[in-house]
Amino acid sequence: MQTGVRLPKTLTFTITRLEIWAKVDRSFLCAVFRNKALLPAFFLGTTWLFVVLLGQLDSQPSVAKSATQRVKGQFSTDLAAFDAVLSEQLLPLAENSRHSDSLKAAFRACRRAYKKLEPFTAYYFPATTRLVNGPPLPEIEAEDNRISEPGGLQVIEAFIFPEFNLDQRSGLVREIKKLRRELVRYANFWQDTELTDAHVFDLLRLQIFRLLTLGISGFDTPICQTALPEAATSIAGLRTYVSFYERTQPGFSQLDRLLQKTEAHLNQATDFNAFDRAHFIITYANPLSTQLLAYQKQLAIHPFKEIRALRTEAKTLFDPNAFDADFYAPTSAMRSNEAKILVGKKLFSDLLLSTSNDSSGGKRSCATCHQPGRAFTDGLPKNATLSGRGTVRRNTPTLLNAALQNRQFYDLRSHTLENQSSDVIQNTDEMHGSLEFAARTLQHNSAYKSGFKRAFPTMRDSIEPIHIQNALAAYERSLVRLNARFDRYMRGERDASGKPVMTAEEVFGFNLFMGKAKCGTCHFMPLFNGTVPPEFTQTESEVIGVPVRPNCRQIDPDPGRYALFPLDPLNYAFKTPSVRNVARTAPYMHNGAFQTLEEVIEFYDRGGGQGLGIALDNQTLPSDKLNLTSSEKKALIAFMNALTDSIP
Structure with a gap:
């Protein structure tokens, strides 16, 4: 090849292969x-x-x-x-x-x-x-x-x-x-x-968040247990891509050193179960995502302005306002404002919502079952039906942080909080109300009508059912609370005496949760529900084989998602709920079968329903025993207690 320049050997070889292809006999191509x-x-x-x-x-x-x-x-x-x-x-x-x-x-x-x-x-x-x-x-x-x-x-x-x-x-x-x-x-x-520079920095920072939510939990390495060396490889890859943006700004050298230290720390880790994830997040991952965003801004590469579940300018996953519940609103017009929240809060406790043309109504509000003093639950395995004859179908879930998921109910049947409220209000066992009746009645209430006008400035003269639904949803979206001691610990906060806000046992419990106990592979940090990071756009369900009562070999007969969609993998499938605030939301599971966290942990330690001896071919929870010690079980509970949010 006479080109006037000397080509690298690999490139010369590749071009030679192209020349060979070009000379392939036509008869061969025809064949x-x-x-x-x-x-x-x-x-x-x-x-x-x-x-x-x-x-x-x-x-x-x-x-x-x-x-x-x-x-x-x-x-x-x-x-x-x-x-x-x-x-x-x-x-x-x-x-x-x-x-x-x-x-x-x-x-x-x-x-x-x-x-x-x-x-x-x-x-x-x-x-x-x-x-x-x-x-x-x-x-x-x-x-x-x-x-x-x-x-x-x-x-x-x-x-x-x-x-x-x-x-x-x-x-x-x-x-x-x-x-x-x-x-x-x-x-x-x-x-x-x-590609654009903004997209590159965006995806690199999301990779850091993916690494500390899914990577170090072993989410995609369940058997081979290579999560930590793979995390080191991932960081090395990030360093390569960041190097293409090397500039004279001081932020680059700082970022590069931090990437080197993070990679070295992960390469030194030899034991998946013993790895101190809390230390890694505070010392390496949080500073890394913070510095990457800072360097991006130094280069005048502006983060995107679009609304996301995880805000585009969140420095870490634990920033006080890292998450935006309005991302899950069905349209931009249905996003929250203070007036909507105030109207929704008032409606939440109003018996009117269970009133219809039936004179037997007006007995129950949303707050009857979702009690603020009980972390918006009711403390019962299953609440009574409106008539008092029997119970409703499932346990009452907390509304705290419920807005941070893209599906509602244990069977994921509702895509929005707006639809969720309609379902409950019009359910004959739960509220037996009528949104149309409520809208007509509210129309004659001057205080409500002025409140709705402030909440919906473009509203015409009439209050419509969708306004009620959206106001209730706005109030529920205001119930995001990510201010537990765990969150403050991850932000590096200390108490008045200068001590960490989590005890050594609680930190040990967190490391177990994200490691040996495998809880974090379904209850994803930092929301600790089934909404998959780092995009937080998909909410998962699992088949874990919940029995009718603890240590029982009979599965609860509720088919879960299968009742709506009769596909075999969905039989007994239920949404993965949040374990935030579990200290205040007993009893547990969709049927309220477990009264204590000790019972819950014992169930998981034995391998779910299959571990109890229930024949369940489609169980998604690994059936292997976790072999947790009594001190490890105690530490797990201590950690989950540290997930209790303060509720102003």
């Missing part, structure tokens, strides 16, 4: 297109050829390259590296090896390679990412009556760990090949992805 069975392999090969070339071209140093160009090139290089490990190490071993150790080593290398890509893949390609590193459970689109099989690294993990079963070789090979096809989708999507 390929006639034989459709050859087409997938042909297109797979050509796609990767061009992707690798693109990555190598982008990775060549150039003073003219922008930071985003270098970012794009680095991702292409890392993606090609991931595919190389997958196809050149893991796949041949899966096809031929009889030894678990070599397979495990190759799999760990694949996971580390993926962690360099994760900030971008999770941000830009979430649907494909579910098939690359999603949970090893079917994806259920209940409204569409559709179940999709899982795939990717976590599915492959189960073939290899704890030991590789030769009888499952064909299944393992099939899953690896499926994963390779998803990487081609990544490559194709990436070519069309437009």
